[in-house]
Amino acid sequence: xxxxxxxxxxxxxxxxxxxxxxxxxxxxxxxxxxxxxxxxxxxxxxxxxxxxxxxxxxxxxxxxxxxxxxxxxxxxxxxxxxxxxxxxxxxxxxxxxxxxxxxxxxxxxxxxxxxxxxxxxxxxxxxxxxxxxxxxxxxxxxxxxxxxxxxxxxxxxxxxxxxxxxxxxxxxxxxxxxxxxxxxxxxxxxxxx
Amino acid sequence: xxxxxxxxxxxxxxxxxxxxxxxxxxxxxxxxxxxxxxxxxxxxxxxxxxxxxxxxxxxxxxxxxxxxxxxxxxxxxxxxxxxxxxxxxxxxxxxxxxxxxxxxxxxxxxxxxxxxxxxxxxxxxxxxxxxxxxxxxxxxxxx
Numbered sequence: 001x002x003x004x005x006x007x008x009x010x011x012x013x014x015x016x017x018x019x020x021x022x023x024x025x026x027x028x029x030x031x032x033x034x035x036x037x038x039x040x041x042x043x044x045x046x047x048x049x050x051x052x053x054x055x056x057x058x059x060x061x062x063x064x065x066x067x068x069x070x071x072x073x074x075x076x077x078x079x080x081x082x083x084x085x086x087x088x089x090x091x092x093x094x095x096x097x098x099x100x101x102x103x104x105x106x107x108x109x110x111x112x113x114x115x116x117x118x119x120x121x122x123x124x125x126x127x128x129x130x131x132x133x134x135x136x137x138x139x140x141x142x143x144x145x146x147x148x149x150x151x152x153x154x155x156x157x158x159x160x161x162x163x164x165x166x167x168x169x170x171x172x173x174x175x176x177x178x179x180x181x182x183x184x185x186x187x188x189x190x191x192x193x
Numbered sequence: 194x195x196x197x198x199x200x201x202x203x204x205x206x207x208x209x210x211x212x213x214x215x216x217x218x219x220x221x222x223x224x225x226x227x228x229x230x231x232x233x234x235x236x237x238x239x240x241x242x243x244x245x246x247x248x249x250x251x252x253x254x255x256x257x258x259x260x261x262x263x264x265x266x267x268x269x270x271x272x273x274x275x276x277x278x279x280x281x282x283x284x285x286x287x288x289x290x291x292x293x294x295x296x297x298x299x300x301x302x303x304x305x306x307x308x309x310x311x312x313x314x315x316x317x318x319x320x321x322x323x324x325x326x327x328x329x330x331x332x333x334x335x336x
Contacts, residue, residue, distance in 0.1 A: 046306070055262075055263055056262065056309060056312075059262065059263060059265075059312070060312060062265070064265055064266075064267075065265060065266040065267075068265070068266055068267045069266065069319070069323070072323060073322070073323050073326055074326050077319065077322045077323055077326055080318075080319060080322055081266075081319050084315045084318070084319060085315075087315075088308070088311060088312050088315055091308055091311070092308055095308055
């Protein structure tokens with residue numbers, strides 16, 4: 001019991017230390033790199049428009065399709081259906097994970113230097129990002145071994161966490177985009193001049 | 194605003210006669226030039242101009258795609274069955290051609306999300322397999 005408490009304290013201490021040292025880390029640039037911002041905007045668009053819309057995710061994990069196939073199709077078509085849904089579910093989780101990772105890297109490099117964030121909010125955001133990445137890993141393993149229909153509950157929790165992370169990134173991008181555009185326009189004007 | 198009006202015109206005059214999203218998707222994809230990716234519709238272009246007509250067709254194509262993405266597998270099977278009946282091709286021949294050539298892949302709108310497109314194509318594949326299993330002489334599902 002004491003060992004567990006000590007381990008927990010060490011983990012919490014490490015998280016706080018990492019958050020503080022990262023905060024004091026690299027000096028902020030005047031404006032975020034335009035390329036980073038474009039990349040983050042793309043990742044956010046892919047998540048919000050392509051990967052996270054509820055209607056798409058609900059269709060992907062819809063049990064009605066599975067019940068229909070089990071009722072009307074022969075065994076080999078049932079197998080084909082399960083294999084296809086599993087393949088797509090794993091690809092979806094992998095894509096969500098990649099985009100979330102991209103947003104996290106963007107946050108580490110750029111946005112928090114510009115946003116007046118308290119340590120508390122930063123730790124909360126780091127927790128959201130890491131728990132989301134962990135949830136994606138767990139989902140991948142669960143889908144691989146137990147099929148896409150065993151994880152519907154976890155999918156909804158993951159989507160809610162992803163939406164929170166997207167909102168935070170949206171705020172950061174909202175703050176950064178005008179500055180980056182001005183810098184970019186300034187560069188263009190110098191090149192033209 | 195012109196594009197919205199042109200799309201409404203297209204829905205009212207042409208697409209209202211094509212009920213299923215699969216039929217609409219294939220019809221609208223056939224309006225698209227393979228080389229340029231631009232859509233052409235003589236009547237609509239005459240009324241609204243080439244650019245507006247092209248945008249309106251693209252909008253309706255994306256709409257049909259979203260509807261197909263939202264279709265259940267059962268509905269997809271029904272849509273394929275209706276499509277085969279309407280095309281006048283023997284179901285066996287159509288299923289075999291669609292399984293071999295996968296023509297539905299080129300019917301997707303440009304810039305649609307690759308994973309969503311993969312999902313639609315996967316559903317079409319499963320629906321084709323279900324239809325194939327219903328052809329005479331095929332093994333029946335376990336009861």
